[in-house]
Amino acid sequence: MHEFGIAETIVQTxxxxxxxxxxxxxxxxxxxxxxxxxxxxxxxxxxxxxxADGTPAGGxxxxxxxxxxxxxxxxxxxxxxxAPLDYQCPACGAISGDVRGxxxxxxVSIEVS
Amino acid sequence: MCDHCGCSTPxxxxxxxxxxHDHSxxxxHDEERKTIALHQSLMAKNDRLAEQNRGxxxxxxxxxxxxxxxxxxxxxxxxxxxxxxxxxEFRMATIVGDxxxxxxxxxxxxxxxxxxxxxxxxxxxxxxxxxxxxxxxxGDAPVDILFIENVGNLVCPxxxxxxxxxxxxxxxxxxxxxxxxxxxxIFQNADAVVVNKxxxxxxxxxxxxxxxxxxxxxxxxxxxxxxxARTGAGLDAWHAFLREHAxxxxxxxREAG
Numbered sequence: 001m002h003e004f005g006i007a008e009t010i011v012q013t014x015x016x017x018x019x020x021x022x023x024x025x026x027x028x029x030x031x032x033x034x035x036x037x038x039x040x041x042x043x044x045x046x047x048x049x050x051x052a053d054g055t056p057a058g059g060x061x062x063x064x065x066x067x068x069x070x071x072x073x074x075x076x077x078x079x080x081x082x083a084p085l086d087y088q089c090p091a092c093g094a095i096s097g098d099v100r101g102x103x104x105x106x107x108v109s110i111e112v113s
Numbered sequence: 114m115c116d117h118c119g120c121s122t123p124x125x126x127x128x129x130x131x132x133x134h135d136h137s138x139x140x141x142h143d144e145e146r147k148t149i150a151l152h153q154s155l156m157a158k159n160d161r162l163a164e165q166n167r168g169x170x171x172x173x174x175x176x177x178x179x180x181x182x183x184x185x186x187x188x189x190x191x192x193x194x195x196x197x198x199x200x201x202e203f204r205m206a207t208i209v210g211d212x213x214x215x216x217x218x219x220x221x222x223x224x225x226x227x228x229x230x231x232x233x234x235x236x237x238x239x240x241x242x243x244x245x246x247x248x249x250x251x252g253d254a255p256v257d258i259l260f261i262e263n264v265g266n267l268v269c270p271x272x273x274x275x276x277x278x279x280x281x282x283x284x285x286x287x288x289x290x291x292x293x294x295x296x297x298x299i300f301q302n303a304d305a306v307v308v309n310k311x312x313x314x315x316x317x318x319x320x321x322x323x324x325x326x327x328x329x330x331x332x333x334x335x336x337x338x339x340x341x342a343r344t345g346a347g348l349d350a351w352h353a354f355l356r357e358h359a360x361x362x363x364x365x366x367r368e369a370g
Contacts (some may be wrong), residue, residue: 002238002269009155017149031155038271038298084297087333097334099301104271105155107157113146 003039006105009045014057014110023112026057030109034085036102036112065108070101114329162241166276170259172348174326174360177259178193179239179275181299182283183292184250184265187309188343189217191283192260195222198345198352203257205360209248210264211240217262227254243277258359268293271299279358282332285310290324293331294306300331305338323338 014026027070029048033039038076042090048062049101073089075077117210122142143276154160170177180188189209196205209217210231218230230245231239244261251259261277263270284292287310288357300306306328314321328337 002272005156005236009158011151013151013155017151021147021148021149036298038268084301085294085331086300087330089273091230095330102153103272103298107151107153107155109148109150111146111148 001078002086003043004047004051006039007044007051009060010048010107011051011055011057012019013107014060015055017110018056019113021112026052026060026110026112028063028111029057029107030059030065032067032104032106034066034102036099037071037105039105050052056100060110065105069099071096072098072100074098130310145251147340149368154209156272156274159241162245162291163274166241166244166248168276168280170276170278173176174257175256175259176279176355176359177275178279178281179261179263179270179279180283181263181267181270181276182285183267183288186265186283186285186288187342188262188283189220191307191309191340192262192332193224194342194345194348195221195260195355196221197228198348199258199355200225202356204255205258205260205261206251206254207255207262208239208244208251209262210243212237212264221262228250235263237262237264237266238273239275241272244275252263258355267296267299271296279304281307282335283307283309286314286319286324290320292329297331300335301329301333303332303335306332306335307338307351309340309342311339311346312344353359 010029013099014029018026033041033045044064045062046053052060054110057060069084070079072079073086073092073094075094076089076091078091079100087093089096180192182188197207201352206227208229208231209220209221210233211217212233212235215230215232218228219262221228231243231247232244233239233243239261261275280303282300284306286308308324324336327333338347338354340351
């Protein structure tokens with residue numbers, strides 16, 4: 001439901017960066033979205049297209065890279081990649097309450113021309 | 114495909130070559146595409162304001178709680194019951210977010226605490242900026258515990274740090290057992306989960322063991338409380354949890370209520 005707000009930040013940041021680099025338009029926008037971010041990809045794409053329309057980012061390609069959930073197991077001292085609801089260390093079976101990745105919502109890069 | 118104009122020439126292509134196709138636009142070969150690395154969090158602004166709020170709370174010795182739930186789980190009822198029970202022990206205040214109406218703020222004021230209403234309009238969550246403004250409205254009133262009642266929604270509030278010390282998810286037996294499985298993001302980093310309306314558990318056929326197993330899997334670091342805000346069942350453990358985290362002010366002894 002908050003994908004529109006996120007898309008607004010994406011488009012605004014991309015337009016500001018493009019302008020700062022003297023570019024006329026934004027062709028590609030790359031974001032990294034964590035599996036625990038609560039962001040729905042289709043909703044984000046729809047919001048992005050709607051908001052970018054009519055701006056120099058109109059028609060830009062949105063590339064979404066997923067970031068897996070990463071937990072830290074304090075007994076084993078290791079970090080492991082997993083999925084939402086599965087916070088169990090594959091080595092020792094302990095449940096980790098220390099999630100270190102998966103909530104990302106990052107604007108990684110843009111391509112401009 | 115050529116990145117530049119969408120023609121079928123492989124990219125990157127040498128310039129100065131013959132073009133055997135028409136262009137509908139000026140073909141300026143100085144205008145190459147370039148990548149700009151940004152690597153910035155889309156939540157950066159909210160997170161920065163949340164850190165300011167956290168500093169404010171820490172500086173004033175305020176225990177701030179962010180209460181999230183689906184609509185109708187009983188956040189307001191839980192806060193009301195807590196305000197009434199602990200009024201002689203702590204100075205408490207509330208910030209309450211709703212899409213519309215100030216009904217909840219009225220209820221909380223009636224329970225004896227200052228209540229700042231944030232009416233979010235179409236926005237489905239509170240953010241750190243809204244809370245910052247509400248704190249201005251709260252002024253200099255001394256506060257030990259601040260309850261921030263979020264907009265009823267199990268999705269969006271999970272992304273917005275408000276600067277709170279504790280995130281509390283309130284759920285209720287009438288919502289069934291699988292809410293934690295359906296909304297993993299909001300449960301995962303909860304410090305406490307309060308299961309409300311246990312007085313209705315039998316009436317709605319609540320499968321307690323299944324529900325607790327789901328909660329433990331989805332909210333691995335949360336303390337669990339089974340309560341009824343209406344009857345008061347289980348509230349003692351919840352109050353003890355608040356006492357554990359609330360600031361101690363030995364210089365200001367209070368009279369027993």
